[in-house]
Structures are given as C-alpha cells and as structure tokens.
Amino acid sequence: KTQVEQSPQSLVVRQGENCVLQCNYSVTPDNHLRWFKQDTGKGLVSLTVLVDQKDKTSNGRYSATLDKDAKHSTLHITATLLDDTATYICVVGDRGSALGRLHFGAGTQLIVIP
Amino acid sequence: DMKVTQMPRYLIKRMGENVLLECGQDMSHETMYWYRQDPGLGLQLIYISYDVDSNSEGDIPKGYRVSRKKREHFSLILDSAKTNQTSVYFCASSPGSGNTLYFGEGSRLIVV
Numbered sequence: 001k002t003q004v005e006q007s008p009q010s011l012v013v014r015q016g017e018n019c020v021l022q023c024n025y026s027v028t029p030d031n032h033l034r035w036f037k038q039d040t041g042k043g044l045v046s047l048t049v050l051v052d053q054k055d056k057t058s059n060g061r062y063s064a065t066l067d068k069d070a071k072h073s074t075l076h077i078t079a080t081l082l083d084d085t086a087t088y089i090c091v092v093g094d095r096g097s098a099l100g101r102l103h104f105g106a107g108t109q110l111i112v113i114p
Numbered sequence: 115d116m117k118v119t120q121m122p123r124y125l126i127k128r129m130g131e132n133v134l135l136e137c138g139q140d141m142s143h144e145t146m147y148w149y150r151q152d153p154g155l156g157l158q159l160i161y162i163s164y165d166v167d168s169n170s171e172g173d174i175p176k177g178y179r180v181s182r183k184k185r186e187h188f189s190l191i192l193d194s195a196k197t198n199q200t201s202v203y204f205c206a207s208s209p210g211s212g213n214t215l216y217f218g219e220g221s222r223l224i225v226v
Contacts, residue, residue, distance in 0.1 A: 004156060034215075043118070043204060043217035044157075089156070098145040098164060098208060102215075104156030 003027045004105035006090050012111045013080050021108045023073040023090035031096045033066050035075050036089040038107065044089060047075070080112045116141050120205050120218035127225050133192035135221045137205030143216070145208045146188040148172075148180060150201040151220070157204065163188055195225045 004025045013019045023033070032051045036044035048057040050066035050073060057064050061078045077084055087107040094100045118139045127133050137146065144165050149157040149172075159172030161180040169180050177199060181189045188207075192199055205218040 002156070036217075041220070043219045044206075044215070045217070046215065049214075098162075102159070104158075106154055106156050 002106075003103045004090055004092055006105040006108050008108060010109040010111070012113060015080055015082055015112055015114055017080055019077050019080060019110065021075040021077075021088050021110070023075070023105060025071050025090070025092045025103065027071075027092040027094055027103045029094050030068055030071065030092055031100060032093045033073050034091045034093070035062075035064055035073075036091060038087045038089060040086070077110070082112050082114065084110060085112045086110060116216060118205055118207055118216050118218040120221045123219065123221055125221065125223045127195050127223065129197055129225055130194050133195050133223060135190040135203055135223070137188045137190070137218055138186055139207040139216070140186065141207060141209075141216065142185060143207035143209050144185070146182065147206040147215075148178070148188070148190045149204045149206065150174070151204060152201050160190065195223075197225050199223065200225045
C-alpha cells in the first residue's frame with residue numbers, strides 16, 4: 001500500500017503564478033520529510049528537508065511546511081519560472097540514519113507555460 | 115565536486131542477456147543505493163550498501179545482485195534480464211548519517 005500520496009498528480013501554471021504541492025503520508029515513525037526536484041531525464045535534487053513536529057523551511061522561491069500530527073506537507077513555489085517545470089517528489093524517512101527506510105511518493109508533475 | 119556518475123545512461127538488451135550498471139561517487143560516502151523508477155510509482159529500493167562488501171536487500175531484490183569492492187563504486191547486475199526489468203535505474207549515495215541523498219542521472223534500460 002502506498003504510504004506517501006502526492007497531489008495533484010499534475011499541474012499546469014503560467015509563468016509568474018504561485019503554486020502549492022501537497023504530500024500526505026502514513027509512514028510511522030516519520031523522522032524527516034524531504035522534497036526533491038527531478039528534471040526530465042535527470043536525477044533527483046534535494047530542495048529542502050523538514051524535521052520538526054511543525055516545521056517550515058525556505059529556499060529562495062521554494063518554501064515548505066510539515067505538520068507531523070496531520071502527517072502532511074506542502075511545497076510552495078512562488079513566482080514560477082519556466083525552469084521550474086519538473087517532477088517534485090516527496091520522501092519520508094523513518095529514521096535519521098542510513099539504517100532507516102525512505103518512502104517515496106510518485107511525484108507531482110509541474111508544467112510552467114509562458 | 116560532489117557527484118554521482120552512472121554508466122551507461124542508456125542500454126538496450128535482449129531478454130536473457132546479462133546487464134551491468136555501474137555507479138561511482140567522489141564524496142567517500144559510506145552508503146550507496148540502487149533504486150528503480152517506473153511510471154506512476156515512487157522509487158523502489160533494490161539494494162543498499164553500507165560500505166565495502168556490506169550489502170543488504172531492499173524491497174525488490176529479486177532478479178538483481180550487487181557488488182561493492184571499493185567504497186566509491188557500486189554495481190548492479192542483472193543475470194538474465196527480463197522484460198519487466200525495463201525501467202530507469204538510479205544510484206544514490208549518502209554519508210553515514212543518512213538523511214542527505216545524492217542521486218545520479220539514471221540509467222535507462224530497455225529489455226526486448
């Protein structure tokens with residue numbers, strides 16, 4: 001059973017608009033949650049990691065929140081650029097070490113149009 | 115220059131042939147991973163390696179084996195490839211503390 005669900009599955013926005021991507025999970029324990037960006041035909045690149053029970057991070061135009069009580073995270077992209085076109089993947093880790101398991105969502109495909 | 119390098123990037127093999135996918139990293143990371151990515155699914159862990167000759171099965175190890183004789187190099191081997199092993203394979207590495215992952219650009223394998 002999928003333990004990390006991302007929505008929407010795909011999203012089209014116009015350049016300059018803001019967007020919000022959602023991640024709901026059932027992983028227990030939930031040590032940390034990481035958002036990755038995957039350009040077409042490329043590997044995954046980490047955008048941000050959230051650790052605390054109620055956490056917020058910011059990395060340029062990307063900001064993210066985590067609520068471990070709700071087992072829910074959001075990724076906000078502000079003033080989208082054409083280069084933001086990619087798949088965004090939510091990953092939940094059940095430990096803070098290599099001995100833990102990582103649970104991957106299937107991703108949200110974001111397309112930014114001019 | 116922190117990098118994970120995968121070779122080859124693209125490969126077409128006939129059913130029953132052997133496949134070797136290679137991965138190298140220049141960060142002296144202890145832990146390395148092999149995943150596969152299929153449409154509509156999250157990445158699935160095939161094998162994890164905690165260091166040289168210290169490998170463990172992941173969630174879908176059947177049909178695969180691995181080799182890690184040097185810390186910087188981790189190979190994925192398919193003995194007698196099957197059509198359902200057509201996929202994109204990703205190698206990743208992390209330091210022993212775990213929660214930072216660095217991915218290669220993927221190896222796209224087609225088995226016909």
